[in-house]
Amino acid sequence: MENNFFDEEAGVILGLGELRVGAYPMGTIGLGSCIALILHDQRRSLAGLAHIMLPESRGNTERPGKFADTAMSVLLEEMENLGSVKCSTTAIVVGGASMFEFSASSLNIGDRNIAAVKDQLHEQRIGIEYEETGGKVGRSVYYWPEGKGRLIVKRADGTCIAL
Numbered sequence: 315m316e317n318n319f320f321d322e323e324a325g326v327i328l329g330l331g332e333l334r335v336g337a338y339p340m341g342t343i344g345l346g347s348c349i350a351l352i353l354h355d356q357r358r359s360l361a362g363l364a365h366i367m368l369p370e371s372r373g374n375t376e377r378p379g380k381f382a383d384t385a386m387s388v389l390l391e392e393m394e395n396l397g398s399v400k401c402s403t404t405a406i407v408v409g410g411a412s413m414f415e416f417s418a419s420s421l422n423i424g425d426r427n428i429a430a431v432k433d434q435l436h437e438q439r440i441g442i443e444y445e446e447t448g449g450k451v452g453r454s455v456y457y458w459p460e461g462k463g464r465l466i467v468k469r470a471d472g473t474c475i476a477l
Contacts, residue, residue: 325338325339325340325341325456325458326338326339326340326341327340327341327342327343328340328341328342328363328364328365328379329342329365330348330365330367330380331365331366331367331377331379331380332364332365332377332379333362333363333364333365333378333379333385333388333389334362334363335360335361335362335363335389335392335393335396336360336361336396336459337358337359337360337361337459337460338459339456339457339458339459340361340363340456340457340459341363341454341455341456341457342363342365342454342455343454343455344452344454345365345408345409345411345452345453345454345455346409346411346413346424346452347409347410347411347412347413347422347423347424347427348365348366348367348409348410348427349364349365349366349382349407349408349409349410349427349428349431349447350363350364350365350366350406350407350408350409350453350455351363351364351366351382351385351386351389351405351406351407351431352405352406352407352408352455352457352463352465353389353390353393353403353404353405353440354403354404354405354406354443354457354459354463355393355398355399355402355403356402356404356461356462356463357398357399357402358396358397358398358402359459359460359461360393360396360397360398360459361457361459361463362389362390362392362393363389363455363457364379364385364386364388364389365379366379366380366381366382366385366409366427366431367380367381367427368380368381368382368423368427369381369382369383369423369426369427369429369430370382370383370430371383371384382427382430382431382433382434383430383434386431386434386435386438390403390438400438400439400440403440404440404441404442404443405435405440405441405442405443406442406443406444406445406457406463406465407428407431407432407435407442407444407445407446407447408444408445408446408447408453408455408467409424409427409428409447409453409455410424410425410427410428410431410447410448411424411448411449411450411451411452411453412424412425412448412449412450413450413452424447424448425448428447428448444465444477446467446475451469451470451471452469452470453467453468453469453470454467454468455467455468456468464476464477465477
């Protein structure tokens with residue numbers, strides 16, 4: 315694998331709570347309890363990526379990429395505006411680590427984010443093509459939507475997965 319495998323000039327690195335849709339490379343770094351949700355339409359070589367921080371918006375629409383419920387609907391809408399159809403869309407879900415020890419499971423935002431994203435995907439009838447969630451290690455994600463899509467997940471422990 316090349317040392318400089320992601321050309322930031324040709325692609326986009328998203329920050330916390332951001333989302334993008336396009337046919338260009340995209341990624342997000344420093345996922346702890348956050349989720350990288352990638353929706354991919356292979357037929358169109360089109361993808362949407364959201365760096366989701368929290369499970370639900372509770373009416374907050376200011377930054378839709380920040381929440382599982384609003385990120386999903388905006389990604390789907392923007393992809394449909396570019397010619398995508400939901401029936402040819404699959405998902406990749408990465409992140410949701412438990413970065414800290416909690417005595418109450420309700421405080422584990424990583425698990426809550428994973429559950430919220432999976433609920434949204436189930437509600438929208440979108441299948442998960444690849445999932446790497448949970449654990450205690452942060453991750454970074456890089457995605458190229460061309461064709462079947464190409465994914466690289468770099469873990470904070472130094473391991474790397476390329477699909």
